[in-house]
Amino acid sequence: MNYIGSKFKLSGFLKNGIKNAVAKPLGEYTFCDMFAGTCAVARAFQGEVGRIITNDREFYSFVLARHYIGNFAKNWDFSNLPYSMPHSKISQIRANELIENLNNEAKTPNIKGKIYRHYALGGGENRQYFSDKNAIRIDSIRIKIESLKSQRQISQDEYYFLLASLLESADKVANTASVYGAFLKNLKKSAAKDFTLRPADFRRDMGQVDSADSVDSVKLDKFGNSATLKDSAESVESRVNSADSSILKKSCGESNAEFVESRVNSANKYGESTESKIEFHTESRAESKAESHAKSAESKAKSHADSPPTNTIYEICENCEIYNENANDLIKRISGDILYLDPPYNAREYGANYHILNTIALYDDFTPRGKTGLREYEKSAFCKKNLVADALDYLIKNADFDYIFLSYNDEGLLGLGEIEEIFKKYGKYERMEQIYQRFKADSSRFCKQDSTTEYLHILQK
């Protein structure tokens, strides 16, 4: 998936930097990707670290993490199979069967739901994020996934596999210049193709670095006028201000042990939201230091489950914890060895730029606002010049981790000196850097090369 600030292409630089900075082999460590996004970094480390924690405030990111990290089977076999999921907890045969049934219109009949109504021209709200036909398929499949879950025809692992597959596949036919802050006037070639659900693959769909950055000046028709993408996303942002998270959920991987209850907004066959209760189970098996982290995480999660903060979503799997929270709320409740931080580095809010992914993932009731149909979203302190330094300081101060790594580039809201000052308050500080070449489209859509310096700030606490 194209994602602003994706570290997919920088994962080699990050991995080397982190491996060289820590004292022991990665396998002895618990690693936390606190601003996981597409999970490109968590995915680069999974399989090597003892235990993995991910978090992101956006729900679509939680879905991706729940599949790419939560469905990742430890000790998997690199069997050189050409197809997608040799290391998934879900068998290839089962994955294919589920995907085929969902793509089959006889088994998953067409329904005009929220995506069609709000984000396709046929819905009558004058937005064209998807072709009519594709919007209807996305709706139909989304609704069917929810009904399979409520009828217990799919497991929790399969549910997130299918949701992640839907997000990745929908993104491929989106009629945008990369992010969802605005749509294009005419259907672009990829958006005019027929939608097909494809399995979210552990090796494919990894996200491209800063591709969204590359479209700032593409001309769009969002309000029937031409505008830059950056302008359009930001002009909409100023009209929304309150939190959208209406979901309270706590759930777990499904292996054994303890019952917890989960409340989610699910969709009925008419695409309307209903509330359903589901039972899931949690498992605790881990080793060495990772084991003690796992135990402490589980007990924190239990006490958390007794009295969960509002709007908290998390899962604890065999060797992972997956959260969907504000990082600064979560930080005091988790612990580990390596904390990797990749917060937003500028004012562009992810909740605005990827609002339709949240809508597909949540499929809840909401009121789309304005010409772009934005849903309400929470703003991030990391996107605010006047709040970002304090937010970072709070995170570092309260982190119960031995090593902290921060990715930030030279175009960020915080300067090098400001970051260094914060880090030095809490331990031994070092910094690595890499010149990073990216492509940026100019207004006439010709690409020119552009470079930034990507910094890795390192703290031994």
Ligand SMILES: C[S@@+](CC[C@H](N)C(=O)[O-])C[C@H]1O[C@@H](n2cnc3c(N)ncnc32)[C@H](O)[C@@H]1O
């Ligand atoms: C630069 S992106 C991370 C990209 C990610 N490393 C990747 O490779 O895909 C920043 C992420 O921080 C998340 N975010 C922003 N503010 C947050 C907050 N206060 N707490 C948790 N996540 C936040 C955004 O949703 C976004 O996914």
